[in-house]
Amino acid sequence: RRRRDTEGVVVIGLGRFGCHLATSLTQLGHEVLAIDRNPDRVQKWSPTLDRVVQADATEVGALRQLGLADFARVVVAIGASVEASVLSVLGLAELGVPQIWARATSEQHARILAAVGAQQVIFPEAETGERVAHLIVSRMLDYIEFGDDFAIAKVRAPEALFGRTLRELGPIDRYGVMVVGAKLPGEPFRYAAGDTVLAPGSILIVEGSIEQVQRFAALT
Numbered sequence: 310r311r312r313r314d315t316e317g318v319v320v321i322g323l324g325r326f327g328c329h330l331a332t333s334l335t336q337l338g339h340e341v342l343a344i345d346r347n348p349d350r351v352q353k354w355s356p357t358l359d360r361v362v363q364a365d366a367t368e369v370g371a372l373r374q375l376g377l378a379d380f381a382r383v384v385v386a387i388g389a390s391v392e393a394s395v396l397s398v399l400g401l402a403e404l405g406v407p408q409i410w411a412r413a414t415s416e417q418h419a420r421i422l423a424a425v426g427a428q429q430v431i432f433p434e435a436e437t438g439e440r441v442a443h444l445i446v447s448r449m450l451d452y453i454e455f456g457d458d459f460a461i462a463k464v465r466a467p468e469a470l471f472g473r474t475l476r477e478l479g480p481i482d483r484y485g486v487m488v489v490g491a492k493l494p495g496e497p498f499r500y501a502a503g504d505t506v507l508a509p510g511s512i513l514i515v516e517g518s519i520e521q522v523q524r525f526a527a528l529t
């Protein structure tokens with residue numbers, strides 16, 4: 310059995326999404342092998358990324374030749390062409406790549422990707438759209454939803470919490486959310502403690518069920 314290149318990550322498709330993904334992985338210290346069939350894209354990203362090769366990812370022979378069977382993690386970042394994205398995932402599954410991540414652009418696309426062998430399906434437009442909607446209409450400054458009905462948000466502290474200690478206010482009893490971090494005006498973020506007293510302009514990190522976090526962020 311061949312050793313898998315567990316450190317490196319392959320990114321297929323250097324469009325708007327794939328190029329950000331590849332550069333972020335590089336900045337995080339991972340070796341990236343980037344693949345695009347368009348020679349202009351390859352040329353554009355060659356100076357920035359470790360290894361950029363031109364290949365059609367729908368051809369399983371090309372994927373094999375590039376040694377993709379040795380990689381533990383491959384991301385199919387192609388969005389516009391559902392056919393190219395699905396065929397790429399299928400080829401990677403045939404090669405036995407253990408962790409295939411794929412980008413979907415619609416619910417149907419997501420279902421097909423999962424059916425042909427993608428373990429992780431990402432939906433950047435839908436996820437970002439939903440997140441930004443929360444940021445626009447509530448006091449949230451940042452928001453992450455996890456599975457199993459759990460969320461964490463960065464929220465401007467509501468007036469109801471000003472001037473008394475968190476111990477007295479009991480945000481878990483009152484709103485069902487746990488305040489895990491607090492940033493008072495002009496200070497850095499600190500772990501929230503029982504004696505933390507919030508002032509106007511404070512920012513909180515709160516966690517709890519999706520509904521309770523959203524309701525908390527909607528308080529005035």
Ligand code: ADP
Nearest residue numbers: 322323324325326345346347365366388389393
């Ligand atoms: P974005 O919305 O991120 O810009 P696109 O789907 O428009 O996404 O771009 C995807 C990238 O994937 C493009 O650079 C395109 O050349 C590349 N691509 C499309 N099909 C293939 C394929 N079969 N093999 C390799 N790269 C591909």
